[in-house]
Amino acid sequence: SEQAATGRTGLAATDLVQLSNPLSRELACMRPSLLHGIVETVAHNVSRQTMDLALFEIGRVHRRGGEKEEQRQVAVALTGRVYPGAYGADRQRLYDLYDLKGLLLGWFEARGLTDVQCTEDSHPAFAPTAAATLAVAGTPLAVFGEAAPELTVDMRLSTPLFLALIDLDQLLALEIPAPTYTPLPQFPATTRDISMVAPNAVTNQQVLEVINAQQCPWLERAELFDLFEDEATLGPGKRSLAYTLTYRHPARTLTDDEATAAHDAIRTALAEELPITYR
Numbered sequence: 001s002e003q004a005a006t007g008r009t010g011l012a013a014t015d016l017v018q019l020s021n022p023l024s025r026e027l028a029c030m031r032p033s034l035l036h037g038i039v040e041t042v043a044h045n046v047s048r049q050t051m052d053l054a055l056f057e058i059g060r061v062h063r064r065g066g067e068k069e070e071q072r073q074v075a076v077a078l079t080g081r082v083y084p085g086a087y088g089a090d091r092q093r094l095y096d097l098y099d100l101k102g103l104l105l106g107w108f109e110a111r112g113l114t115d116v117q118c119t120e121d122s123h124p125a126f127a128p129t130a131a132a133t134l135a136v137a138g139t140p141l142a143v144f145g146e147a148a149p150e151l152t153v154d155m156r157l158s159t160p161l162f163l164a165l166i167d168l169d170q171l172l173a174l175e176i177p178a179p180t181y182t183p184l185p186q187f188p189a190t191t192r193d194i195s196m197v198a199p200n201a202v203t204n205q206q207v208l209e210v211i212n213a214q215q216c217p218w219l220e221r222a223e224l225f226d227l228f229e230d231e232a233t234l235g236p237g238k239r240s241l242a243y244t245l246t247y248r249h250p251a252r253t254l255t256d257d258e259a260t261a262a263h264d265a266i267r268t269a270l271a272e273e274l275p276i277t278y279r
Contacts, residue, residue, distance in 0.1 A: 002029065008124045008148055009033045017062040017069060030062035034075035035125055035165060039151050042077050046155050052080030054095075058168065072168040076100065076144075079161040097130065100144050100162045104134055108141070112176040116141075118205055124148065125163060136174060142166040189220060189248040190256070192263040194270070195279040197240050202274055207241065210273050216262050218254060220246040240279060 002013040009032060017030040031037065038057050045053055055077045062070050078095040085091075101118065108116050113136050121133040123143050131145030144164035152161055198207075204224050211222045226242035234240060245266065247259045270276060 004036070005029055005032060007036070008151055009035055010124050011063065015063045015065065017064050031059075032063050033061055033165065034059055034073050035151075035163070038075040038077045038163065039147070039161075042079065042161060043155050046157055051158065052084040054078050072172075074164075074166040074168050076103070076164040076166070077161065078103075079157060080159050094159050095162060096160075097144075097146060097162055100164055101132070101134075104142055104144060104164060104166070108134070108136070108171075111171070112179065113174065120203075121145075125151065125165070139170055139174065140167070141171050141174075185248055185250070187249060187251075187253050189246050190254055190259045191244050191246050192259065193242060193244055194263075194267060195226075195240065195242040196270070196276040197234055197238055197279060198274065198276040200237050200239055202241075202276065204241070206274060207243070207270065210270050211243075211245070211266055214266050214269050216247075216266065218247045218249055218259070218262055219266075220248045222246075 002016060005016055006013060011032050015032055017032075019029060022029075034057055037059070038055065041055060041057070042053060045051075057075045059073060059075075060070055061073045078100050080095060081091065082093045082095055082099065083090045105116060108114075115136060117135050118132050119135070120129075121131050121143060122128065123131050123145065125131075125148055126143075126145030127148050131143065133140050134142045134144070142164055145162070147161040147163050155161075207224075208222060211219070222243055222245045224241060225244050226240070228234075228240040228242075231238075245263060247254055247262060249258075267278070271278070
C-alpha cells in the first residue's frame with residue numbers, strides 16, 4: 001500500500017512510481033526507499049534469535065519527479081554486540097551511534113573524501129535528537145541515526161537499532177581528489193592540550209571548524225580525547241571537552257616558543273568565537 005511504502009521515509013504518496021498492471025495490491029508501486037527492506041531483514045533475523053547484526057543492502061529505488069526517477073541507495077543496519085565472539089568485557093560491548101558514524105566516515109575517507117561535515121538532523125525514520133546528516137561541500141550523502149520506535153515496535157529487540165541511508169549516486173558523482181604521497185616526517189612533533197567547558201549545544205564539529213579556520217601551517221591534527229559531564233561540577237547544560245593538538249614543522253624542529261604562540265592563537269580564536277571557558 002502507499003502508506004506501507006512511504007511510512008517513516010519522509011516521502012509522500014505523490015513521490016511513488018505507480019505500476020499500471022501490478023501483480024497484486026501490495027506490489028502496486030516501486031519501492032521509494034530501502035528503509036523498510038532493511039528493517040524487515042532485521043526483523044526476520046531477530047525472529048530467529050539472531051540478535052547481533054551488521055547488515056547492508058545496495059539497491060535501486062524509484063521516486064517520481066526530479067531529474068532521475070531511478071536512484072541507487074545503500075542501507076546499513078547495526079544492532080546487538082560488536083564482538084559476540086570475543087571474551088570478557090569486549091563481548092558485552094554494544095553497537096552505538098558512533099560505531100555507525102565511524103563506519104560511514106571510514107568508507108568516505110577510503111574514497112578520498114576527508115572534508116565531511118556532520119550536522120544534527122531530523123528524519124521520520126529516526127528517533128528525535130538521534131539523527132544526523134553527513135555532507136561534502138554542501139551535498140548531503142547520508143542520513144543516519146537510531147531507528148524510530150515505530151519501526152521496531154513489533155520486534156523483540158533487546159538492544160537499539162541503528163540505521164543509515166546513503167545516496168550512492170551522489171557519492172559516486174563526487175570528484176575524488178587525486179591521491180598524493182606525503183613522506184614520513186623527519187622532525188619530531190610537539191603536543192599541546194586544550195580543556196574547556198562549553199554548553200551542550202557546542203559540538204565537536206564547531207570546535208574543529210574554528211581550529212582549522214586558523215590555518216596554522218604547523219598544526220598536524222586536533223583530536224578530542226576526553227568528554228566529561230557532571231552538573232554538580234560544571235553546572236547544568238554544560239560539559240568539559242579536552243583536545244590534543246599536534247604541531248610539527250616539515251623542514252625543522254619547532255621551538256617551544258613557536259608552538260606556544262601558534263597554540264595561543266588557536267585558544268584566543270576559540271574563546272572569541274565560541275561560548276566557552278577554559279579549565
